[in-house]
Amino acid sequence: MANLGPAYYSPYPTATYEGNITPPEGKALLLEEIVDEETAMREVAKQMLTRENATIFPGPQVLYAWNEEAQKKAKLIKEMAEVLGAKMIPMYDYRPKYPKIDAAVEINPNHPNLTIWHNDIKAAIFIGVHCHYANVALKIVRSETDCYTVGMCALSGHEDAMATIRDQHSEDLEKFIAIAKEVKAELGK
Amino acid sequence: MGLDIYKINPEFKDIMPREIIELEENATWSTKMNKPRGIKELPETKELLEEHSLCAGCPEAAALRYVLSALPKPEDTVIVNSTGCTSLMFPHIALHTVHSLFGNQNAVASGIKRVLEWRFPDTQKDVVVLAGDGATVDIGLDYTLQSFFRQEKITTICFDNEVYANTGGQESGMTAKGQVFKMAPTGKKFDKVPMWELATTSGCHYSINMTASAPKAVAKAVREAILIAREIGPTYINLYTPCILEIGLSANEGLGEMKDQDKDRFASYKHISPEAEAYLKKCKEEGLL
Numbered sequence: 001m002a003n004l005g006p007a008y009y010s011p012y013p014t015a016t017y018e019g020n021i022t023p024p025e026g027k028a029l030l031l032e033e034i035v036d037e038e039t040a041m042r043e044v045a046k047q048m049l050t051r052e053n054a055t056i057f058p059g060p061q062v063l064y065a066w067n068e069e070a071q072k073k074a075k076l077i078k079e080m081a082e083v084l085g086a087k088m089i090p091m092y093d094y095r096p097k098y099p100k101i102d103a104a105v106e107i108n109p110n111h112p113n114l115t116i117w118h119n120d121i122k123a124a125i126f127i128g129v130h131c132h133y134a135n136v137a138l139k140i141v142r143s144e145t146d147c148y149t150v151g152m153c154a155l156s157g158h159e160d161a162m163a164t165i166r167d168q169h170s171e172d173l174e175k176f177i178a179i180a181k182e183v184k185a186e187l188g189k
Numbered sequence: 190m191g192l193d194i195y196k197i198n199p200e201f202k203d204i205m206p207r208e209i210i211e212l213e214e215n216a217t218w219s220t221k222m223n224k225p226r227g228i229k230e231l232p233e234t235k236e237l238l239e240e241h242s243l244c245a246g247c248p249e250a251a252a253l254r255y256v257l258s259a260l261p262k263p264e265d266t267v268i269v270n271s272t273g274c275t276s277l278m279f280p281h282i283a284l285h286t287v288h289s290l291f292g293n294q295n296a297v298a299s300g301i302k303r304v305l306e307w308r309f310p311d312t313q314k315d316v317v318v319l320a321g322d323g324a325t326v327d328i329g330l331d332y333t334l335q336s337f338f339r340q341e342k343i344t345t346i347c348f349d350n351e352v353y354a355n356t357g358g359q360e361s362g363m364t365a366k367g368q369v370f371k372m373a374p375t376g377k378k379f380d381k382v383p384m385w386e387l388a389t390t391s392g393c394h395y396s397i398n399m400t401a402s403a404p405k406a407v408a409k410a411v412r413e414a415i416l417i418a419r420e421i422g423p424t425y426i427n428l429y430t431p432c433i434l435e436i437g438l439s440a441n442e443g444l445g446e447m448k449d450q451d452k453d454r455f456a457s458y459k460h461i462s463p464e465a466e467a468y469l470k471k472c473k474e475e476g477l478l
Contacts, residue, residue, distance in 0.1 A: 063201050066193040074198035088204050095280045106206060 014139055015159040022157040028165045029157060037165060037172075038179065044125070044163050045084065045180040047148045049187055051123035054086040057107055059129030061154070063092055070128075072170040076177065077127060083180045085189075086125070089115060094133050112137040113144035121145075126161065127152040127168070134158055152176075192218050192264045195283075211235045212283055219262040225412065225477060228258045228404045237263055241278045246440025248447060249348050249430040252401035253278055256319065256346060259408035260284075261415055261477070266315040267305070269298040271329065273321035274355045274432070275348055292329030294320045295336035298343045315415050318345040322363035323353050326384050330362075337391035337423045344418040346411070346426045347384065354432040365454055370435055385458050388425035394465040395424035398458035402447035409478075416472050417465045424465075429455045 023029040028040030035043075048054040062073045081088050091107045101108050103118035109129070116124065124147050126134050134151060138160040141149050151161035152168045168176075195213050197205055215235035217226045237257045243250045253275070260266050268286045270279045271294040279286045289297040298318045305314040318325075325333050325347040333345060351368070353359040358370035362382040369376045385398035395417045397410050407428065414424035429450055433443045451457075461469070472478045 058201065060194075063198060063205070064194050065196045065198045071198060074200040078200040088201070090201060090204050090206075092205060092209050093283075095283075102206075105204070 015142070020159045022159050023164065023166055025167065028163065029159060029161075030163050040163055040165050041176050041179045042183055044150050044165065045176070045183040046187070047123045047150070047163070048084045048086055048125065049180070049184055049189055051148055053119055053121045054084055054123040055119065055121045056081050056084075056086050056088045056125045056127065057091050057112075057129065058088060058127055059091045059134070060093060061130065062128030063090055069170060073128065073173060076170055076173040080125075080173065080177050080180065083177055083184060087119075089119070091126075091129055091133075091137075094130075107137075109133040109137040110140075112141050116141060116145045116147045121147050123148040123150070125150040125152055126158075128154075131155060131158070135160060192220055195264065208239060212237075216263075216283070217258070218264050220264070225261065226258060226263075227412075228255055228408045231258050231404075237283045238278065238281055239283075241281055243274060243277060244434055244440070246433060246443050247274070247430075248401055248433070248443040249274055249350065250278065251404075251443075252348060252407060252428055252430045253319070255401065255404045255407040256317075256411050257282065257284075259411040259415075260315070260317070261412060262313065262315060265312060266317060267298075267301055269294050269301065269316065269318045269320075271320035271324035273324055273348075274350070275319055275321055277355075279319075292324050292327075293332055294318045294324060294329060295341070295343070295345060296332040298345075299336050299339065299341040302341060302343050313419055315419060316343045317415065318343060320345075320347060321354075322347055322349045322351060322384075323361050325349075326382050327362045334387065334391050337388060337393050337425070340392060340422045342418050342420075342422060344411075344414045344424045344426070345388075346414075346428060348430045349384075349427050350430050350432040350435075351381070352432050352435045354435050358432075358435045381454060385425065385427045385460075388423075388427075389460040392423060393425045393460070394418075394422045394462040396427075396458070396460040397425070398427045398455055400429035400447035400450050400455045402444060402451055412478060413469055416477060417461075417468060420468055421462070421465050 020032050023034050027034050028037045030040050065071050089107050097108050103115045107115040138158050142160050149161045151158035151164040153166050157164035157166035217230045217234045241250050270276055271289055272291040298316045302316040349363050351364045358372045360373035360377045364377045366380045367376045385396045388396040395414050401407050410426055414426055418424045431446045
């Protein structure tokens, strides 16, 4: 059963084995439920605004200005972090970092739980992380921590995240920011 | 795209580690240089390999730095490597690297080169294979030679340490006759495979056998080999990078060993085909060398 926290989440079976698959186009996945995109955005905003040490992990696809869309997204992610009051920790590449990473300022997809434990992060958004590394990181986080993970994916989403919103391009991020502002006002923050 | 993938969005500059910002600002990318890159920049500029996890004093680590410093266009280079000591370093390089199955590196590189030519017809992309002697000459010999036969436009660099080093010291085809290792106690029974000669007869337009004792010479060979591979056909560099651990030397004795071998097993061998030679001449005139 999908639930939050390491006691319930084991890497084996993964979310797929439990019957959770990525949402169809126009929909989103909240734990094991397929919902409307807006519903998921509201829930994600609520989780990010209410859980401790909410953090955004931007990946290479948005950290580097390799095309116009990435540049637009960078501005929006910065705004998103401000609205959500979230910290940002970059996942700037996927090289293994030895002898160890500085968990206070960076996250390694191969040991993402270290950064989450170190900073006591209870909600996190992965955005701009290439799918195959996001899949690895999200599975580890899911099995090792009680962090509420969100996969904001430009492609088809990540079933191992507790919430996944798919096909997120710059205009969708604008929509999410607007919803986050509403939720923030509703919560009186 | 090229260098754009290293350009940090200004919104994230404040959260990026110093080493990544330095890579963007101070690395010797070809587009930032008004002259060809080379080892002379190594002491003053940001390296593409910040740190490595090889043994102290390992000549292979130094050789890799020379190779990286000599890439004509690192931002448009894909390095294909194989299992071995070198594969411990590749994850640390700030370039596109692909780890292939042991021995398969030249086959993988062939595919990558062909796809890049199709995908980026207007950009010159270099594909460089970097693998040890076990992968290049023993287990991967078929793939290596077949890529030469097919005239794939790739550069193959063999870090020849004459032993399977990171599995405990087994002899390889490149081990010298009579050499004893921990896991080859009776000594090698046959001669070292003359891979540089096989490369020549298999169709390489540039084949060289050398040690990594002279950084400038290594950088020159790498640059020439890559330029020829771009336009003419396959090139091969056999580079002696001794495993000081397996032959019982200290960390400061690697260079001496390479210098000794400059006059012995790695006495200079260089083959350039006539068309490659003509092309190099043109490159010199255009300031590419």
